Amino acid sequence: MEYSINTSVSIHQTKTAALSAGIFTDGVLSPAADMIDRASSGAIRALLKSEFTGKTGTTLVLRNLPGVASPRVVLVGLGKQSDYTARVHARAEQAFAATCVQLRVAEATSTLISISCPESSVRERARATAAATADAVYHYDAGFGKPDADARPKLKKISAWIGKSDSASAEQGLKEGVALGEGVSFARTLGNMPGNICTPTYLGEMAKKMAKQFKSIKVNVLDQKQITALGMGSFLSVAKGSDQPPKFIVLHYKGKIPAKAPSKTAAKHDAHAKGPIVLVGKGITFDSGGVSIKPAATMDEMKFDMCGAASVLGTFQTMARLGLPLEVIGLIPTCENMVSGRANKPGDVVTSMSGQTIEILNTDAEGRLILCDALTYAERFKPSAVIDIATLTGACVVALGAVNSGLFSKNDALAEALLKAGKQAGDTAWRMPLDDAYQEQLKSNFADMANIGGQPAGSVTAACFLSRFAKAYPWAHLDIAGTAWKGGAAKGSTGRPVPLLVQYLLNQA
Incomplete structure (x- = not known):
C-alpha cells in the first residue's frame, strides 16, 4: 500500500x-x-x-x-x-x-x-x-x-x-500506521493458518525468518532437550500428548537507544537502569482440550489458540520496522494439546520450572501450564515489565465478549499504561479484579496448587494462577480469548492486541 x-x-x-x-x-x-x-x-x-x-x-x-x-x-x-x-x-x-x-x-x-x-x-x-x-x-x-x-x-x-502545518506529523503517523498494519496482518495470517501447517516448528521458523529480515532482532529456538534441561516440567506435560515437538522461542529486540546527557541525578541511577520489557505469548497451535476434550462443533477454532504468540511476533515485526529505541524480549512457549496415551490426565501432578507443583484437574486449562514456566524464565532478564498475552479462558468471553480484552495486574502504573494505550489504539482492554481472596479457589490436597479454581470467576482464578509465577517483577496479563478471533460468517483472526501492544511500546519509547 x-x-x-x-x-x-x-x-x-x-x-x-x-x-x-x-x-x-x-x-x-x-x-x-x-x-x-x-x-x-x-x-x-x-x-x-x-x-x-x-x-x-x-x-x-x-x-x-x-x-x-x-x-x-x-x-x-x-x-x-x-x-x-x-x-x-x-x-x-x-x-x-x-x-x-x-x-x-x-x-x-x-x-x-x-x-x-x-x-x-x-x-x-x-x-x-x-x-x-x-x-x-x-x-x-x-x-x-x-x-x-x-x-x-x-x-x-x-x-x-x-x-501543510500538520504534514510532518501526518507523515510520521502514516509511517507508524503502515508498520502497525503489517504487524497486525502478519499476526492475522499466522492465526488463520491451519494447525497442520502452523505447528510449533513453523512458528520457530517464522521467528528465525524475521531475525534474518531485521538485524535488530535475535532469535533462539529451544528444542525439547533444551526445554527439559531448563526444568520446564509444566510446559512439557502439555506437549507430551502430541507427536509435534514443543519449541520455546526466545526473541531479543534491541533498538538504538539515544545517549542521554550525563547529569548528577542520572549518575546516581546508572546502577539501577530499567530492564527490558518482556512479552510472553501463549502458543498452543492446536488445542483439542486433551483428555478433557472440547466439544466438536467449534473445535476447528482452536487453531486460534496461538494468537497470543502471533501477537508477540506481529509486535516484534512492527517494532523492527519502526526502529523503536527500546529493549524488548519475546518469549513464546509453543506446543499442541492433544489426546494420546502419553497425555496429561486429570489428577496428574507436575513440577514447574519454579519448583512449585501443580495438580492438573482439567487438561483443557493448559495455557496457564505453559505460560507459568515462561514467566519463571522471564526472571533472568530482570525486566522492567512483563506482559503475557493469551487466549486463556472462555470465562473472559462470557464476562467481556468481543469488545474488550481482559486486563489483570496488581501494578497500577503498568495497568494504567496498558489501558491508556488500548484507548489510544482503539484496541481496548478492561481491568479485572485480582484480589488475593480468589487464590483460595486454587487450593489442592495433593500439590501446591490446582490448575483450575472451579467455574466461579474462571478468568480471575486463571490470572491468579499465573500471578504465583510472576512475583519478581511488574506483571500484567491480557486474556484475549474474546478478542483474538471472530467466529461465524466472519471467522478469522483479528490481530488483536497488536495495536494495544505497539501503542504501549510507542508510549514507552
Whole structure:
C-alpha cells in the first residue's frame, strides 16, 4: 500500500478515484464535506434529510457530483460530534477503506484525518488511517489451491488530506500506521493458518525468518532437550500428548537507544537502569482440550489458540520496522494439546520450572501450564515489565465478549499504561479484579496448587494462577480469548492486541 499527504487547499478539485466526506448525525459537516457541498451547490446537505443519517461507520457513495473532480464521493458517518473519539475515527477510516475495496478502485483520498477530536493528535489519526486501511484490504488466501486474483482488493494508494502545518506529523503517523498494519496482518495470517501447517516448528521458523529480515532482532529456538534441561516440567506435560515437538522461542529486540546527557541525578541511577520489557505469548497451535476434550462443533477454532504468540511476533515485526529505541524480549512457549496415551490426565501432578507443583484437574486449562514456566524464565532478564498475552479462558468471553480484552495486574502504573494505550489504539482492554481472596479457589490436597479454581470467576482464578509465577517483577496479563478471533460468517483472526501492544511500546519509547 502506498500512502501520501495531500495539502491541496481545494479538496473538491482533487482528482482521485474516491474521496471521503465525514458527516455527523446532528447534520454537521466536516470541513472537507462542507467544501464539497458548496462546490456541488448543496448536493450533500440535500441528502442528509432523507438518505443519510451519519450513523457511525455507515457509508453512502455519491457519483459525479457537479463541481467535484473525483467521480465518487463517499459519505462516511461519524456519529454525534460530541462523541467523536479516536476509536470512532478509526472505525470511520476502516469503513471508508472497505467501501473503496468494494468499489474496486485503485486509489482514494481520505479527508477524515483533518477532523480533530479531543483525545487524538494528527499523528495518531494518521496512524489510525493507515492501520484501518490495512485491515480493510487484508485478504487471507494462503489455504486456497488457486486464489482468485480478481477477488483480492485493488486499493493500492491512499492520500490523506491535511493542512501543510500538520504534514510532518501526518507523515510520521502514516509511517507508524503502515508498520502497525503489517504487524497486525502478519499476526492475522499466522492465526488463520491451519494447525497442520502452523505447528510449533513453523512458528520457530517464522521467528528465525524475521531475525534474518531485521538485524535488530535475535532469535533462539529451544528444542525439547533444551526445554527439559531448563526444568520446564509444566510446559512439557502439555506437549507430551502430541507427536509435534514443543519449541520455546526466545526473541531479543534491541533498538538504538539515544545517549542521554550525563547529569548528577542520572549518575546516581546508572546502577539501577530499567530492564527490558518482556512479552510472553501463549502458543498452543492446536488445542483439542486433551483428555478433557472440547466439544466438536467449534473445535476447528482452536487453531486460534496461538494468537497470543502471533501477537508477540506481529509486535516484534512492527517494532523492527519502526526502529523503536527500546529493549524488548519475546518469549513464546509453543506446543499442541492433544489426546494420546502419553497425555496429561486429570489428577496428574507436575513440577514447574519454579519448583512449585501443580495438580492438573482439567487438561483443557493448559495455557496457564505453559505460560507459568515462561514467566519463571522471564526472571533472568530482570525486566522492567512483563506482559503475557493469551487466549486463556472462555470465562473472559462470557464476562467481556468481543469488545474488550481482559486486563489483570496488581501494578497500577503498568495497568494504567496498558489501558491508556488500548484507548489510544482503539484496541481496548478492561481491568479485572485480582484480589488475593480468589487464590483460595486454587487450593489442592495433593500439590501446591490446582490448575483450575472451579467455574466461579474462571478468568480471575486463571490470572491468579499465573500471578504465583510472576512475583519478581511488574506483571500484567491480557486474556484475549474474546478478542483474538471472530467466529461465524466472519471467522478469522483479528490481530488483536497488536495495536494495544505497539501503542504501549510507542508510549514507552
